[in-house]
Amino acid sequence: MEILLDTANIEQIKKYVDLYEITGVTSNPTIISREHAEFWPLLTEIKKIIGDRQLHVQVTGETWEEMVKEAECIQAKLGKETYIKVPTTEQGICAMKHLKATGSHVTATAVYTTQQAMMAASVGADYVAPYFNRMNNLNVDSRKVIGDMVQLFRIHNKPTKILAASFKNTEQVMDAFTVGAQAVTVSVDLLTTMVENAIIDFAVENFKKDWIKTYGDKKIYEL
Numbered sequence: 483m484e485i486l487l488d489t490a491n492i493e494q495i496k497k498y499v500d501l502y503e504i505t506g507v508t509s510n511p512t513i514i515s516r517e518h519a520e521f522w523p524l525l526t527e528i529k530k531i532i533g534d535r536q537l538h539v540q541v542t543g544e545t546w547e548e549m550v551k552e553a554e555c556i557q558a559k560l561g562k563e564t565y566i567k568v569p570t571t572e573q574g575i576c577a578m579k580h581l582k583a584t585g586s587h588v589t590a591t592a593v594y595t596t597q598q599a600m601m602a603a604s605v606g607a608d609y610v611a612p613y614f615n616r617m618n619n620l621n622v623d624s625r626k627v628i629g630d631m632v633q634l635f636r637i638h639n640k641p642t643k644i645l646a647a648s649f650k651n652t653e654q655v656m657d658a659f660t661v662g663a664q665a666v667t668v669s670v671d672l673l674t675t676m677v678e679n680a681i682i683d684f685a686v687e688n689f690k691k692d693w694i695k696t697y698g699d700k701k702i703y704e705l
Contacts, residue, residue: 484665486536487673488647490514490524494670495531506536508611508647508667510567510591522559529560538589538667540567541577549577553586565608567591570598575605582606589645594622599631603642609665613648614658624654625661632662652676 484505487498490513498504507528517524529537539556543549553566565587568574578588582605589609590602594617599610610631617624631644645665646658652675655666697705 483659484643484645485673486538486645486665486667488513488667488669490517490519490528491670492517492524492527492531495528498670498673499532499535502673504532504535505665506538506565507532508538508567508589508645510540511542525560529564536563536565536587538565538567540569540591543577544573546573546576546580549574550580553577553581557586563587565589567611568607570602570610575601578602578607579605591647594620594627596627596630596634599642599644600634603635603638603640607642609643609645611645611647611667612663614646614654615648615650617648618650618654625657628658628663629661 485502486506486508487495487504488508489495490509495507514521514524525537525539537560539560541549541552541556543552549568556566557564566581567589568577568581569592570590574590578590581588588607589611590598590607591611593599593602593610593612599612602610612624612628612631614624617627628644628646635642643665644663645667646663647667649655649666649668649672652672655668655672658666
């Protein structure tokens with residue numbers, strides 16, 4: 483079970499890689515544009531913060547040649563271990579094939595169908611990233627699609643992992659894990675919602691009150 487942060491915000495990354503067991507950070511052109519920062523300094527700082535954790539960076543080229551050239555530049559500046567996010571189009575599949583031939587880590591993104599996942603896995607993609615909520619918005623059963631991907635990879639002995647993305651709520655996140663996704667990438671808002679709500683706070687507050695009635699303000703290590 484892997485949890486990645488879907489953000490390029492430096493302060494958020496600093497805070498939550500310390501709080502939780504975070505596998506890495508995913509980014510895309512939209513997420514990076516929100517930070518209004520210089521591209522390379524931003525990614526270099528993120529890399530510095532997360533250390534050996536995964537960093538997923540998306541290419542923007544339209545042809546496979548452009549995608550591969552951008553990937554080589556990304557790896558030259560951020561390290562060969564950087565995961566290259568490639569849209570799962572015809573040109574993207576070709577780019578994935580060439581990148582895997584050179585030993586690169588590849589994440590197939592913008593996945594909406596089992597067919598796309600199959601094609602990405604066929605060229606050795608390390609992850610496929612199905613868009614959970616966006617599929618739902620298209621009246622596609624996201625749970626079934628991800629479950630089918632899990633079964634497909636198992637039947638054909640493919641090591642490709644499913645990195646589910648594009649969530650609206652925590653129920654969708656748990657649905658993805660329940661049907662077999664090995665990883666999810668989530669916003670900080672969703673991540674914190676998993677362990678913070680009024681019911682949990684109420685229970686914790688009652689524990690505190692009961693403790694104080696008996697032991698006052700002393701901590702366990704002070705008794």
